[in-house]
Amino acid sequence: MLAIGTLAKRTGTKVQTIRYYEQIGLLPEPGRTEGGQRRYGDDDLDRLAFIRHARQLGFTLEAIRELLDLSDNPGRSCADIDRIAHRQLKEVEARIARLEALRKELRRMLRECSRDTVSDCRVLEVLRDHSACLADHETGA
């Protein structure tokens, strides 16, 4: 049986985070010693590793909760899982697109910032120039 600190080290999770996952019902309440300390088994280790891996892949805790529910009831269709993973992929692709646009504008800003003092700096000018933004939300785009 593992103490919470050992479980934390093995999964690369903070102790408080493990207790937090228990609190929100992602991890089951573990057994306790006579003195009240938590003790974990291998199944807890697996479940926590699953959660951490999914978090690293960008799944929200709610999506992970769904995945865990599905895997706790293994009779159901693979399509459910597929749907969750697809939704996740769409979100990731949208985030990438947004960040790439952002990177482009930041690079342009930096290319144009070659003056010496703040009053000449293109970065601030670019940020101050909000015509595009105004157009964006006024046209509902």
Next chain:
Amino acid sequence: MLAIGTLAKRTGTKVQTIRYYEQIGLLPEPGRTEGGQRRYGDDDLDRLAFIRHARQLGFTLEAIRELLDLSDNPGRSCADIDRIAHRQLKEVEARIARLEALRKELRRMLRECSRDTVSDCRVLEVLRDHSACLADHETGA
């Protein structure tokens, strides 16, 4: 003079968000009517648009606070601003790299998930397989 709702519409910001920015000191306290309602001028509009634009570019409120401080003291070197923008670019690039790795793994997961029931599903298997994660943090990577 603009009421808060007008300012909100013109900049695509929620009314509460404007009051929040004032509360944390990003926007100065505006003038008030006799009845206590906030009234804004064009400089407030500019400042808020600057903030919103920078937020859209992914700058944190702390970074924006730095940028505003710099532009309030225009004698300083452009290098400070350049440094902030560069830091932002690095962060964006790191996020993109991470998301691209993620997209790759999600696509692989989905390609391999062609079975019918949860117990056969590769998605859960992939998520359950934490050998890579364990290796990662045990080697300090």
Next chain:
DNA sequence: GCTTGAACCTCTACCTGCTGTAGCTTGTAA
């Protein structure tokens, strides 16, 4: 068997960047 101190416990508050609600007041147009 005893002592020490690292690790555990609960509880609470805090973080970012907002958003929403309750209950009340003000401004403005008809």
Next chain:
DNA sequence: TTACAAGCTACAGCAGGTAGAGGTTCAAGC
């Protein structure tokens, strides 16, 4: 004048944790 949209303050809540206070337990060394 009256109706009601829009304003006001104050506080709670979201995700996904993190940090600290103040107290208890476990386990290794002597």
